[in-house]
Amino acid sequence: MENKNTFKIIGYFEDYFVDNKYIGSKSCSEQPDRTQGFFGQKYFFATDDIILEKGKKIKRGTKYKTYYNQLSGQFNGTQEEKLQAMQKSHQWKISQ
Numbered sequence: 439m440e441n442k443n444t445f446k447i448i449g450y451f452e453d454y455f456v457d458n459k460y461i462g463s464k465s466c467s468e469q470p471d472r473t474q475g476f477f478g479q480k481y482f483f484a485t486d487d488i489i490l491e492k493g494k495k496i497k498r499g500t501k502y503k504t505y506y507n508q509l510s511g512q513f514n515g516t517q518e519e520k521l522q523a524m525q526k527s528h529q530w531k532i533s534q
Contacts, residue, residue: 444523445510450474454490456502462490470506479505 450466472478481503488496496502513520 444514444519446512446514447508448511449509450506451509452504452506454488454494454496454502454504456496456500461496461502462492462494464490466506472506474506474508476505479503 450468450470451463452466452470453463454461470478472480481501484496484498484500484502487498488502490496513523515523
């Protein structure tokens, strides 16, 4: 999947939900092989206990869903490009 933003990608993480309640997340070192965000969600049944970051746990046999997101870091571009991007992102406030 091609990155269309101008931010440096510093990693990916996978969010876990049980009964549409956020349980936790796990960091991923490489780009996932599916669509990121809500439209890339998948449902699974835990075959073993899943230990997430911060000690959260999904018990074996529980139905859960996951989806991936990316962690974006520093803006790539010149100072002028950064200012233009900030102005563009706030333009909807000015036009009202």
